[in-house]
Amino acid sequence: MNLKHFITRRSINCLRKLNNTRILSQQTYFHRNYRTIPSSISSLLSSNPALHGILLANVPKYPKPFWDFGSRFIHTAQETVVMDSETGSEDDEDSTTNEFLSRFVWIMRKKLNEAYPGDDKNTIDGMLLFIVRKVASEIEKGGDEQTLGEGTDTSPQDFSPDLWRTVWDVSNSVLDDMQKATRKEKLKGFLQSEEVKEMYRFAGEIGIRGEMLRELRFKWAREKMEESEFYESLEKLREQDAMSRTPEESKTAERKSVGEDGDVGKVEPEVTLPKRHGKIKYKIYGLDLSSPEWADVADKVHEAEAIISPQELKPISGKCKLVTEKILSLPEHSDPAPLLAEWVELLQPSRVDWISLLDKIKEQNARLYFKIAEHVLDEESFQTNITDYSKLIDAHAKENRFEDAERILKKMNDKGLVPDIATSITVVQMYSKSGNFDKAQVAFENLIKQGFRPNAKMYNSMIMPYVNAGQPKAAEPLIRNMEARDIKPTQEIYMALLTSYAQRGDTHGAERISNMMQFAGYQPSLESHTLLIEAYAKTGQSDNARHTFDFLMKLGIEPDDRCTASMIAAYEKKNNLDKALQLLLELEKDGFKPGVATYSIIVDWLSKLLLIDEAEQVVDKIAELGETPPFKVNVSLCAMYASAGAEKKALQALSAVEAKKEQLGAEDFDRVINGLEAGGFKQEAARICKLKEAQGFASSAFR
Known part of the structure; x- marks a missing residue:
């Protein structure tokens, strides 16, 4: 009989029943140690010479032993035997049967090879043929609810109980493997279900990562699969109940719906919930969330979360890692x-x-x-977005890569991207830092056109580059712009402008900034008055400097060494030595002690008067203070000694000056050169003149 009609899904279920019945009826032959199965097969088959002879005798009769099985194929350890199939496509039962036979014969062949290592392939194939036929026969009997031990004749050629146990154990293992494979494939489908994917995405959004996220996904898929199997089992129970009903029971069930008076009664309507009319409204804290506008809001929030929430990195391995x-x-x-x-x-x-x-x-x-x-x-x-360009431009600007930053800005404009406020601020600061004031001003105006209201910090970044470049007057319009916008300039900005004017000797600018500070509410300080006195000193306005100095003392602010030195320098410009000495005497009465700055100005003044002894005495006082004389003192001494013709001291002072030539300014070079010429040191004067040109200053004409 063809095995195709035996091993179907129903037959496999019968195989389960047969196996369970046989184990219960033959407990004495059950062994849990499966390593003894090959030896059991060898001993039991060899103990039955008639069965062994039949197996060996049947081998030559079947040169192609598996042709009798119709459309079935069986995998072996060495090759695959494929049988001719019937025309037409196979259904699901055919594929299940094929898989069962393939797995069963492959395992049984291995066990027979272990039990009979000396037999050839044809002999093993004959044994397999005999076993499969017997198994098919038992499955057919099992379909009629018969067992081997009950209601069947046991022929001399039948298998021993242990051999049957081995056959049923192999069958059970094959069925278990097939069931596991089926569940595995089914689980793959539930892994891709929309509900599992939605829970997986939500878990990723709240921060679950790695193995834990993977385990949760498999857990959810298993739960969905178990739920589906539960409802499928309910449907099967309903179908079985409907099939098991007899015609009488069906008629009885129909009569229940018929009235007692013989008239057909009306079928009772199903109880359902009433239908809701109108739209559902959701209100939370007075907000009507049922409005369609909230759907657009939810979409925008979802898009924002897709940008803000971090995505998982793709694993890098293999060639990509290299x-x-x-x-x-x-x-x-x-x-x-x-x-x-x-x-x-x-x-x-x-x-x-x-x-x-x-x-x-x-x-x-x-x-x-x-x-x-x-x-x-x-x-x-x-x-790429605008923020990426802004960050890269800012990084280049901080590293003083202004050309690279401009190239990135040009690339951004070429793509039609309008710089946002953050990018414009970065560009303004970059141009200000590089000293490109025209472009900085254009970028600043564009920034204001975009609706940005600059603060004091922004103005500070615009003003300080002008100050550092020695253009404080160009920064004053920005100060007035701040005042027009009701932004109070900081005291640091005023002091920076005042310092720049004082260094340049611009008394009008210094006075203007000093007045602006007072109008802004900043009280006069020692620092501001000192800078104003320095501006007067550079232009020789000793009277204005003394007026400012006296005003400072009236305010109760004691002048320090630097302020006093600036006042003495103002008298030096007019060569008012008597007024300077009188001022020093008055200050000493009030407890003032001159410092290095004041002594340095006095040494410079005395050196111009060629008062060598007096100048050296003042230098000694500087040494008594425990401090090294400033570099300007060496310039003054060199010019004095050279003009006086003191060759040894002049050359000694000249070597000290040349050692720090990078600190010399144009006025210092001219003073040293003039002193050397006056003292007759022509060669040294020529050398210093060349040194001046090497430092980038204009050459000096000397005789």
Whole structure:
């Protein structure tokens, strides 16, 4: 009989029943140690010579032993025997039967090979044929609810109980494996279900990562599969109940719906909930969330979360890992484009992958980072936005790479991206820092047109570059602009402007800034008055300087060494030595003690008068203070000794001056050269003149 009609789904269920019945009826032959099965087969079959003879005798009769099984195929350890199938497509039962026979014969062949290692393949195939036929016969009997031990004749050629147990154990293992494979494939389908995916995405959004997220996904899929199997079992129970009903029971059930008077009664309507009319309204704290506008809000929130919430990085392995290492080890001047193109092709990166790569590059090589970051701006997968341009421009500006920053800005404008406020602020600060005031002013005006209201910090970043460049007057319109916008300039800004005017000797500018400070509410201080006195001293306005000095003392502020030195320098310009000495005497009565700054001005004044002894005495007083004389003192002494013709002291002072030639200004060079010429040191004067030209100053004409 064809095995195709025996091993069906129903037959497999019968096989389960047969196996369970046989184990219960033959407990004495059950062994849990499966390692004894091959020996059991060998001993039991060999103990029955008639059965062994039949197996060996039947082998030659079946040169192709599996042809009798119709459309079945059986896998062996060495080869696969494929049988001719009937025309037409096979149904699910055929595929289940094929898989069962394939697994069963493959395992039984292995056990027979272990029990009979000396027999050839044809002999083993004959044994398998005999076993499979007997199993098929028992399955057919099992379909009629018969067992081997009950109601069947036991022939001399039948198997022993232990051999039957081995056969049923193999059958059970095959069925278990098939069931596990089926559940595994079914689980894969539930892993891709929408409900599981939604829970998986939510778990990722709240921060669950790695193995825990993977275990949760499998857990949810198993729960969904068990739920589906539960409802499927209920449907099967309903079908079985409907099939098991007899015609009489069906008629009885129908009569229950018929009235007692013989008339057909009305079927009772199903009880259902009433239908709701109108739209459902949701109100929370007075907000009507049922409005369609909230749907747009939810979509926008979802889009924002997709940008803000971090995505998972793609794993980098294999060739892609090697390419990543090559990118990280690239020299600064090499072209990264080929490696980046290969990396993109291998990984198909998203924005988070690019950011991770840039962070790694920045840690190892900051210069290479700028080069690759600029290249990444053109990558579509990076999803470049205005913030990326702004960050790169700011990074270049902080490293004083102004040309690179301008190139990034030009690339941004070429793509039609309008700089936002943050980018404009960065551009303004960059141009101000580089000294490009015209472009800084244009960028600042564009920033105001965008509706940005600059604060004191922004104005400070615009004003300080003018101050550092020696253009304090160009910064005053910004001060007035701040006042017009009701922004109070800080005292530091005023002091920076006042310092710049004082260094240039612009008394009008210094007076103007001093008055602006007082109108802004800042009280006069020792520092502000000292700067104003320095401005008067540079222009020789000793009377104005003394007026400011006296006003400072009326305010109860004691002048310090620097302020006094500035006042003495103002008298020096007019050569009013008597007034300077009188001022020093008055201050000494009030407890003032001159310091290094005051003594330095006095030495400079005495050196111009060629009062060598007096100047040396003042230098000794500086040494008594425990401090080294300033460099300006050496310039004064060199010019004095050279003009006086003191060759030894002049050359000694000249060597000290040449040792710090980078600190010499144009006036200092001229003073030393004039002193050497006056003392007749022509060669030294020529050498210092060349040194002046080497420092970038205009040459001096000397005889």
